[in-house]
Amino acid sequence: MEHARNSRLAQLQALSETGQSADDHLLSTQAGAIQRVLKEIDEAFARVDDGSYGSCLSCAKPVPAERLEILPYTRYCVPCQGRAAV
Ligand SMILES: [Zn+2]
Known part of the structure; x- marks a missing residue:
């Protein structure tokens, strides 16, 4: 980080x-x-x-640790990030 x-x-x-x-x-x-x-x-x-930190800002579920390792400052879990990008 x-x-x-x-x-x-x-x-x-x-x-x-x-x-x-x-x-x-x-x-x-x-x-x-x-x-x-x-x-x-x-x-x-x-x-x-x-x-x-570590919770999705959209659905409030924990963001997977693997994702936090790649993108430590991410705000969303993968599904929510996908929705936000569309
Ligand atoms: Zn989410």
Whole structure:
């Protein structure tokens, strides 16, 4: 979890440092994507604090541990994520 957050922060840092010469649109797209992930990670930390971490925000069932390993900051279980993406 900490690792996921730190590597995103490092990516964001690298993007802002190489900013000048890179394609601005591509750069802002990437930075936006990373910032979204960072926000999700921050929200996940907040849920760890309030005790709701690991539960699906939609159906309130526990999110499987395998899924949390792949996506530690996910907010939804697989079926709810699938519904949200449609
Ligand atoms: Zn769910």
